[in-house]
Amino acid sequence: MARFCACLAPTTGLAHAHVAAMGATVATDRAPVDVPGASLGLVDGEPGRAQGPFAAHGMTAVGEVTLHNRTELRAALSADAAPAPAGCPDGELLLRCFARLGEAGVALAEGMFALAVADGRDLVLIRDHVGARTLFYARADGAWAASTSLRALRRWPALGTSMNLAAVRSFLTFAYLPGEETLLTGVREVLPGRVLRLSGDGTVAESVHWEPRERLDDAPPAGPGGHAPALRALLEDATARRLPEGEPAAVLLSGGVDSSLVTALAAKLHSHPVHTYSISFGDDLPNELGYSGLVATHCHTRHRVLTVSGRTVASRLAEAAALLDSPVGDPLTVPNLIMAEAVAADGASVVLNGEGGDPVFGGPKNLPMLVQEMHRRPGAPWDEDRATAYLRSYRKCWTDLPVLLTRDTLDALRDAPRPERFVEPYLTPGAGSPHRMGHLLNQLLHCNLRTKGAHHILTKVERLTASQGIEGRAPLFDRRVVDHAFATPPTDKLRGTAEKWVLKEAVRDLLPDTVVDRPKSGMRVPVQQWLAGPLRELAGDLLLGRRSRQRGLFRTDTVRTWMRGEGTLLPRQGGKLWLVLTLELWLRSYDV
Numbered sequence: 001m002a003r004f005c006a007c008l009a010p011t012t013g014l015a016h017a018h019v020a021a022m023g024a025t026v027a028t029d030r031a032p033v034d035v036p037g038a039s040l041g042l043v044d045g046e047p048g049r050a051q052g053p054f055a056a057h058g059m060t061a062v063g064e065v066t067l068h069n070r071t072e073l074r075a076a077l078s079a080d081a082a083p084a085p086a087g088c089p090d091g092e093l094l095l096r097c098f099a100r101l102g103e104a105g106v107a108l109a110e111g112m113f114a115l116a117v118a119d120g121r122d123l124v125l126i127r128d129h130v131g132a133r134t135l136f137y138a139r140a141d142g143a144w145a146a147s148t149s150l151r152a153l154r155r156w157p158a159l160g161t162s163m164n165l166a167a168v169r170s171f172l173t174f175a176y177l178p179g180e181e182t183l184l185t186g187v188r189e190v191l192p193g194r195v196l197r198l199s200g201d202g203t204v205a206e207s208v209h210w211e212p213r214e215r216l217d218d219a220p221p222a223g224p225g226g227h228a229p230a231l232r233a234l235l236e237d238a239t240a241r242r243l244p245e246g247e248p249a250a251v252l253l254s255g256g257v258d259s260s261l262v263t264a265l266a267a268k269l270h271s272h273p274v275h276t277y278s279i280s281f282g283d284d285l286p287n288e289l290g291y292s293g294l295v296a297t298h299c300h301t302r303h304r305v306l307t308v309s310g311r312t313v314a315s316r317l318a319e320a321a322a323l324l325d326s327p328v329g330d331p332l333t334v335p336n337l338i339m340a341e342a343v344a345a346d347g348a349s350v351v352l353n354g355e356g357g358d359p360v361f362g363g364p365k366n367l368p369m370l371v372q373e374m375h376r377r378p379g380a381p382w383d384e385d386r387a388t389a390y391l392r393s394y395r396k397c398w399t400d401l402p403v404l405l406t407r408d409t410l411d412a413l414r415d416a417p418r419p420e421r422f423v424e425p426y427l428t429p430g431a432g433s434p435h436r437m438g439h440l441l442n443q444l445l446h447c448n449l450r451t452k453g454a455h456h457i458l459t460k461v462e463r464l465t466a467s468q469g470i471e472g473r474a475p476l477f478d479r480r481v482v483d484h485a486f487a488t489p490p491t492d493k494l495r496g497t498a499e500k501w502v503l504k505e506a507v508r509d510l511l512p513d514t515v516v517d518r519p520k521s522g523m524r525v526p527v528q529q530w531l532a533g534p535l536r537e538l539a540g541d542l543l544l545g546r547r548s549r550q551r552g553l554f555r556t557d558t559v560r561t562w563m564r565g566e567g568t569l570l571p572r573q574g575g576k577l578w579l580v581l582t583l584e585l586w587l588r589s590y591d592v
Contacts, residue, residue: 002044003048005042006038006146007123007145012037012039021155021158025043026041035059035060038123040052054092061116063126064148069108076108091113091115111132114148116146124195124197125195126194130193131459136325139198150182154184166413172396172401172404173397173398178455189455210479214487215483216487235265238478243266243269247350250343250348255278255295256288258476260292264510277351278293311534313335314534316337320464327583327585328582329575331530340470350470351472356475356477359445359452361500400576422451426450427444427447504516527575530574538581559580
């Protein structure tokens with residue numbers, strides 16, 4: 001397992017030195033194209049699928065690349081009179097597409113990828129359409145460095161990075177980092193669907209190889225079901241492309257409609273057995289095991305229920321936080337890690353999941369925003385713009401920041417960019433904006449896709465599964481499925497009170513009606529009970545201990561109040577305290 005590093009510096013010797021300082025091994029014997037001032041290497045021992053360097057058409061690259069449409073890409077290269085060798089790795093195939101077809105070749109690819117290309121005197125960074133793989137970059141000492149490992153950039157002595165307070169505020173607002181910023185000063189994340197060209201003179205040029213577009217037809221497609229039959233065909237193709245070859249399929253099955261439909265499609269399309277995995281937090285707690293068990297029986301899968309106790313979470317929370325390049329305030333991180341371990345122990349190399357249904361097809365989290373828009377009275381004392389209302393709808397720590405953060409921290413943040421900037425391009429786009437969508441529901445879905453989808457859902461799954469040597473794949477985030485969703489009328493996604501209507505209709509014949517028509521409840525994680533029990537001592541030691549106090553981020557009186565379950569937090573104090581705890585664990589893991 002490995003991540004990768006790349007560097008562009010005034011001299012090749014300096015570039016090699018910078019890459020070595022980040023812990024990477026420079027494989028010069030595998031880089032037949034000599035690129036002056038550039039160095040590419042692999043960081044061995046970190047969970048990832050990095051390979052390279054590859055060389056083609058005068059360019060050299062290193063990457064973490066998994067492609068699902070090799071046949072189409074090879075055909076496109078052959079049509080350009082530049083056929084790719086039959087057995088070339090996915091990273092080399094993507095490099096050849098970029099070298100010969102430019103950004104159109106990247107846009108044609110379907111898969112999960114992060115690629116760094118040494119192109120003349122430039123370093124080009126490429127990230128996949130939806131953000132399944134992450135890529136970071138920074139500039140210091142007249143050099144550019146990029147890596148799929150944030151730890152590698154943290155080790156770069158020339159950078160001298162420290163804690164980014166603006167990112168702290170963003171995390172407490174969203175429960176993840178929704179854009180380019182990271183918790184390390186000077187380090188930025190390449191956005192999904194982008195090609196970034198870093199030049200030796202320090203300039204940056206960004207271009208878009210793919211962005212969802214609202215393409216609504218004036219009339220619905222002919223035939224029964226409207227857009228559902230076409231969506232069904234896309235779902236089958238997206239699932240089939242992601243199934244492993246020559247081995248059983250594994251699927252994470254929560255019992256919700258999204259994971260259930262992926263399970264049903266895998267059972268229908270795969271020629272090998274399908275193994276499903278569900279989580280239980282104990283028989284005395286609310287769960288969805290009745291639904292997941294029903295789906296497993298209906299689809300004839302080999303089903304396992306994994307029980308995760310609060311003590312297990314307490315003992316492994318620091319480990320899970322350390323696996324993430326950016327913190328994710330999701331209490332399912334440890335359960336997700338345990339499921340990944342079970343999948344790997346059963347011998348699987350790939351695990352499918354149902355992530356993507358809500359941000360692509362219109363889940364329940366959009367309803368508060370739609371209601372707010374219906375009742376808005378611009379100019380009224382209580383009125384809020386869309387971006388502000390969106391942050392409030394997250395119900396994390398945004399409204400608590402004045403009493404949670406210390407006075408020194410609040411003063412330091414007074415002139416920092418506001419968190420609203422991450423959602424405004426989608427919710428209030430200008431007439432010429434590349435993010436322009438006309439319907440409010442599509443604006444919300446676009447925002448969810450580009451923020452929570454890319455920076456929470458996908459990155460969490462990728463990092464936790466990679467830690468066990470397996471690959472997590474999400475058919476509902478398939479590029480063509482996403483394109484179809486934004487070409488579907490909003491009334492087919494949210495029909496009356498039926499959420500994700502077109503998605504449900506597309507797979508209705510595959511699942512029992514009680515699963516298709518059930519309301520979404522989500523996996524109810526007993527955070528409050530954990531924090532009052534097995535996690536209480538850990539939270540107190542971490543959040544009220546000397547190291548946290550010296551960092552000076554949080555007011556200890558507020559933390560003590562939250563830990564006692566007092567104040568105005570009511571039932572949500574557990575989720576808010578969870579954010580503070582996971583942030584503290586992440587900062588300690590990265591020695592920030």
